[in-house]
Amino acid sequence: MSDYAIVTKALTKRFGHFTATDAITFEVAKGEIFGFLGANGAGKTTAMRMLCGLLTPTSGEAIIAGYNIYTQTEQVKKRIGYMSQKFSLYEDLTVKENIRFYGGIYGLNYRQIKSKTAELLQKLQLEREARQLVSSLPLGWKQKLAFSIAVIHDPSIVFLDEPTGGVDPITRRQFWDLIYEAADSGVTVFVTTHYMDEAEYCDRISIMVDGKIKALDTPGRLKAQFGADSMNEVFLQLARAKSS
Amino acid sequence: MQPIVVQNIHKRFGDVKALRNISFTVEEGELFGLIGPDGAGKSTLFRILTTLLLADEGTATVNGLHVVKDYRSIRRQVGYMPGRFSLYQDLSVEENLHFFATIFHTSVEENYELIRDIYEQIAPFKKRPAGKLSGGMKQKLALCCALVHKPAVLFLDEPTTGVDPVSRKEFWEMLQRLKQKGIPILVSTPYMDEAVLCDRVALIQKGEIMQINTPAAIIADFKKPIWAVRARNMFHLLRDLRAYEGTDSCYAFGEYLHLTLHTGIEDAKAWLTARHHEDLVIQSTTAGIEDAFIRLMQEQNETV
Amino acid sequence: MRQFLVFVRKECYHIFRDRRTLLILFGMPVILIVLFGFAITNEIHHSPIAVLDEAQDTYSRRLTERITSNGYFDLYQNLHSVREIEPLFKKGAVRMVIVIPPDFGSDFYHQRKAAVQLLTDASDPNNATTLVNYANAIILQYQQEITGHPALPLTIHTEVRMVYNPSLKSVFLFVPGVMTLILMLVSAMMTSITITREKELGTMEILLVSPLRPLLIVAGKVVPYIVLSFIIALIILLMGFWIFSMPVKGSLLLLFMECALFGLAALSLGVLISSVANSQQTAMMMSMMGLLLPTMLLSGFIFPLESMPLPLQLLANIIPAKWFNIILKDVMLKGAGLEQVWLPTLILGGMTLFFLLLSIRNFKTRLS
Structure with a gap:
């Protein structure tokens, strides 16, 4: 096993004549918070789906948590967690039922689920709401719960697809506290976001433009490289360059 | 009209x-x-x-x-x-x-x-x-x-x-x-x-x-001084500052943490120095709309 | 008016660009007609039967010959004793046994009254009933031939459909049935789905916050579907005519007017559903359970209403499809004119008006 949680080499996906991701190559170290940025339609979602084993690449290589995404999809799926803003929890199940369900599909046994449930409810201070339907929770709580469930099986890597959209500023930061904590305990975090200030919370960032990775470094070095004050400016410079 | x-x-x-x-x-x-x-x-x-x-x-x-x-x-x-x-x-x-x-x-x-x-x-x-x-x-x-x-x-x-x-x-x-x-x-x-x-x-x-x-007036309305703090390990920094009793609020803002205090900044500096943070940077900064929003949210939560 | 036309055009774009739904809309009547016409037919062909002829006289032999010679029934075995019957049924070798009592011929000749016993395997009651009906019809015919007049009560069940459908072709009954079903489906279900789709998409919000009057929105959505259901009704009629050479005895104009009336009733039901349902799924479930199922079960199209318990018969009265089915059968098969079908037409018209007013009243000019 290497020190990398994710290694890709010239990973490419074509849909007909359209190249959604064009030979992307990068590594993500274990325990790193890796920000995966790009404009709408730049190929982020496609790349992320390939890394999660949901899409077979057209060419190139990728090793996720030490497993090959072509041949060992099942092992890959066991070692990763996934959460997106659009889908994560069942609204018509209670908090507890959601935890039990996801614990179950990730193969946790009864005792593990029980202890995890207690631990998780306590951490999120959701003990009183355990028997409430998820649909009755405020959005921010749902997101935090969804994240905690995504890492319930102690995955090596967790993929977060725009996890904080529309959340209030305090909850958004509490959410990032959870991310920090997970990373601190060794989980690799792979996150996409439209909030450029959140990009700065990441250890390293890649910016995708038209299917290619156009920049990849720490936020500080990227800002220096582009002579910009904020990640927003870096992003605009890169994305604007393509349209001109 | x-x-x-x-x-x-x-x-x-x-x-x-x-x-x-x-x-x-x-x-x-x-x-x-x-x-x-x-x-x-x-x-x-x-x-x-x-x-x-x-x-x-x-x-x-x-x-x-x-x-x-x-x-x-x-x-x-x-x-x-x-x-x-x-x-x-x-x-x-x-x-x-x-x-x-x-x-x-x-x-x-x-x-x-x-x-x-x-x-x-x-x-x-x-x-x-x-x-x-x-x-x-x-x-x-x-x-x-x-x-x-x-x-x-x-x-x-x-x-x-x-x-x-x-x-x-x-x-x-x-x-x-x-x-x-x-x-x-x-x-x-x-x-x-x-x-x-x-x-x-x-x-x-x-x-x-x-x-x-x-927007300008809202920002100007934010009276407390804000400190931007960073260190190599941001998570530990955040944890330590939350544990510090002089901290009023502490939230991540881009590459810095925005910190407001009940006490003077020197005390906070001493607290952090004692915890051996590497590459520690503490500087004064100005508030943004988001700082104001967070502050107002906290006030709202307190009155409820 | 221009607004209205533009709206209708937009609706047509939706319809024609959704190839899959379009295929279902036009494919379904074809498949249903073919299915009901050929496959799920209630008709019987060459059903094996046994005869226990205890009379063994000319009359009884001619009767047996008559029953087994028209292609509906095949003689599997001649029996000699009552004890042979049960094993045959158990084996499933025959579906009906005809028992002709010893004095059949003399009874018939002298008392002008004779009994024939028909035993059927009622584990499939529908089929059994049909078999008995067929046999009865044949016996009745036979009786008429010998006596010259049909006064004798040899048969009890003389159903109307056998009188007006002398060749006993069940497809003739299914054509009106399928037409009812499809008109209901296209008009009610499709309208309710297309209106709720706009709610789901959020486009309804924009339409409401526009100078368009709600009535115009509904009309604009509904008109293309009226045309569509008309075309489909026509296809069904043509199929009935060409494939099954089914005649339309009554006036075509009257038939189309009645179709339009029923279509309108169904459309208003669709609009009514869409004012309650907020998602396409709910709309679909509601029209399935609330409209299609009753239309199938209680319109007299598949299951004869006469044989239902009284409460269900009463319930059937509030189902528009029942009245439409009556009208269709009368016009198409009996050649009835408006003077014969005015009552069901009036009832259907009243229902249509009621649903129409209700749906307009319930259509919301706001979101809640």
Whole structure:
């Protein structure tokens, strides 16, 4: 096993004549918070789906948590967690039922689920709401719960697809506290976001433009490289360059 | 005449109080922002003003017309872009635009001047079904459709949500140009950084307006000194500062933590130095809208 | 008016660009007709039967010959004793046994009254009933031939459909049935789905916040579907005519007017559903359970209403499809004119008006 949680080499996906991701190559170290940025339609979602084993690449290589995404999809799926803003929890199940369900599909046994449930409810201070339907929770709580469930099986890597959209500023930061904590305990975090200030919370960032990775470094070095004050400016410079 | 006047609006859905005592006015030619997270009540307020919902209490006028009594006239005069992408996905760009022009008793040609700027950006794709456009393009088309009848007031409910930063920037540039043409605009957004692009903003949370002012005044209103702090391990830094009893608030802002204190900064420095943080940087900084929003949220939470 | 036309055009775009739904809309009547016409037919062909002829006289032999010679029944075995019957049924070798009592011929000749016993395997009651009906019809015919007049009560069940459908072709009954079903489906279900789709997409919000009057929105959505259901009704009629050479005895104009009336009733039901349902799924479930199922079960199209318990018969009266089915059968098969079907037409018209007013009243000018 290497020190990398994710290694890709010239990973490419074509849909007909359209190249959604064009030979992307990068590594993500274990325990790193890796920000995966790009404009709408730049190929982020496609790349992320390939890394999660949901899409077979057209060419190139990728090793996720030490497993090959072509041949060992099942092992890959066991070692990763996934959460997106659009889908994560069942609204018509209670908090507890959601935890039990996801614990179950990730193969946790009864005792593990029980202890995890207690631990998780306590951490999120959701003990009183355990028997409430998820649909009755405020959005921010749902997101935090969804994240905690995504890492319930102690995955090596967790993929977060725009996890904080529309959340209030305090909850958004509490959410990032959870991310920090997970990373601190060794989980690799792979996150996409439209909030450029959140990009700065990441250890390293890649910016995708038209299917290619156009920049990849720490936020500080990227800002220096582009002579910009904020990640927003870096992003605009890169994305604007393509349209001109 | 003020384009939008809202007075003491209340609205509840069952047990949930969606809006509590909302009052504000939008002036002639003003770009007014409603800033708040999802679930703050922004969309409900938009629907009341566009005559789609009835308020439980309070009154509102749009362009001098009463939202309940004169709803038919209001519907002829306003442009509305709902939160969800609301165009016909299976109709082409052109077909969508013509459809909305016609149902508003006008034609694309008649008001082309107004939408030209925006439409030219999507014109290359005019034969494409709206469902196959990228997020930013969809928003531009939706804006064209909302503008095509030359509305007297424009309502844009979260036009930039889920849109990438480039398209967001372009969208706001378009709004600035529309403002120059004298159209009053009420726009909502969950992105705090967009507040500074508005003439005035109302910060809204849990159905209540926490503050209404110009962005500059809101920032100036933030009296406490703010310190930007960073270190190599931000998570440990955050944990240590939260544990520090002199800390008033501590939140991540970009590459720094924004820190406000009950005590002097020297004490805090000493506390951190004792905990061996590498590459520690502490400097004074100025507040942003988001700092103000967080502060107001905390006050709101304390009073509840 | 221009607004209205543009709206209708937009609606047509939706319809024609959704190829899959279009295929279902036009494919379904074809498949249903073919299915009911050929496959799920209630008709019987060459059903094996046994005869226990205890009379063994000319009359009885001619009767047996008569029953087994027309292609409906095949003689599997001649029996000699009552004890042979049960094993045959158990084996499933025969579906009906005809028992002719010893004095059949003399009874018939002298008393002008004779009994024949028909035993059927009622484990499939529908089929059993049909078998008995067929046999009865044949016996009745036979009786008429010998006696010259049909006064004798040899048969009890003389159903109307056998009188007006002398060749006993069940497809003739299914054509009106399928027409009812499809008109209901296209008009009610499709309208409710297309209106709720606009709610789901959020486009309804924009339409409401426009000068369009709600009535115009509904009319604009509904008109294309009226045309569509008309075309489909026509296809069904043509199929009935060409494939099954089914005649339309009554006036075509009257038939189309009645179709339009029923279509309108279904459309208003669709609009009514869409004012309650907020998602396409709910709309679909509601029209399935609330409209299609009753239309199938209680219109008399598949299951004869006469044989239902009284409460269900009463319930059937509030189902528009029942009245439409009556009208269709009368016009198509009996050649009835408006003077014969005015009552069901009036009832259907009244229902239509009621649903129409209700749906207009319930259509919301706001979101809630």
